[in-house]
Amino acid sequence: MRITVCIPVRFCVCWAVYFIDAGEPTVYQREVFPNAPLEFVAAEVRFPYSPKLGRHESFDVLVDALRDVFPIPDREEQRERAVGPQGVQAAEPQVTYRLLAKDRLSSVTVGHSRLNLEVTDYQEYPEFRQLIRRSLEPLDTLGVVVGVERIGLRFIDEVRVPSVKAASDWRGYIADEFLGPLVLSDEGTVENLEGIVKMQTHAETHLVLRYAALDGAGVVGGGPLRRRKPPSSGPFFVIDTDSVWQGPEIMDFDVESVLDVFDQLHEPVGTIFHRTITDRLKNEVLRSNP
Amino acid sequence: MSETPTSAPTVVYEIEPSELTASGSAVLRDLGYRAGRLRDEVELLNRDVNDHHRTVRPYDLSERASSKARKSVETLLDELSTERGMAWRDVARVAGVSRSAVRKWRAGDTPSPESRTRLALAAAFLDLLEQFPIEDPVGWLEVPILPGYSATAFDVFEAGHLDLLLDYAGQRVTAIEVLDVLDTSWRERFSSTFEVFTAPDGERSIRPKK
Known part of the structure; x- marks a missing residue:
């Protein structure tokens, strides 16, 4: 019960x-913290290759269906390059279409084999879930997606504390378990600290937590979406949580089933975040006015 | 200090980027945290190269235009219309004159030095576009650069943003970035009743919206 x-x-x-x-x-x-460090959230659904999905006609359907939320269309070409014995070789460009919100704080991108919903001003999960639904329903209408290979939900936090000037200063703000290698500070100055944890959360879902003490403008930015506020420079601590479903077989494409999976993927994310940070960070930084 | 590790057999520790959600996102600046510093250095170098490229490129275009300007008006007009397939109305646009002026040139009149320079610049610009490569430079100029909006690369050329247009041809800027420079009110000004589509011959074309 x-x-x-x-x-x-x-x-x-x-x-x-x-x-x-x-x-x-x-x-x-x-x-819900007034000064939350959450800078980027992405929901991704990957499908078997669908030639029609990347075509302009399919994009038109999405444009019409999402015009009230994402009125600005854009076309992107992604070129991958491989470096090998023959030198740098370019692969065929992959065309994707991106629909942006007017404030450029959110967008949905559609390609031949994936749909990505990305936001930089995430507020609450129910609201985000509704955006996922709105983004998937036109695909259902088109009938060009035969199944689902992978579903992912990613949250990227960039924690910044004014008093932190070096990696060793994160003690007290980040849980000690994630700062273990700082014990080596006696041997020299720790400049960067990174870690990756991959764990299974359910039968067909796993979660990858990447964390790092870095320095600079952040890992989010430089693309078509803008950040909620201008990036600052200096030390920051990244908490990157990627919750993923990938079954042994391709799942039938059904909007409600996909949303159920997203609900499952969302479950552990908040707990993981809270266990990475300390009460001191919450009291001194996250609960303060931005 | 070098970022490369001490020589060792290939060992993969990290989760492959393709295993991450939104790994191909243009929004994420740095997926490989370990390469952060190296990537910063590469970005700085890239920025220097881009700055140098932008400094050098106008000279390249200017030199090509000078070479074109040595040709006769008849040859220039022939190059633009016959070889490149540019409509006479567009020849008039690039020259900054009326269609009747172009008709007079074809009949033997002499254009002003400014108009001749513009014709030479247009011919040189089309040569540069071919290097990207763009197989049909005039066709590329005529098609709307963003679906749902009538603004074309020609409009950007006519407004004098040649460097920006070359960046767009080289996919260093997006269509929206180009339009933002062309006119901040482009969404209202260029809202179109036509749409871009891929015709059966594979070329991008326009048709009235349904």
């Missing part, structure tokens, strides 16, 4: 949700 109890703990921005499942209490405190 599963009981959900919502208790307002803090005015308007914070509530605690208790899931009581078969007598095993699991507390997951969810909070």
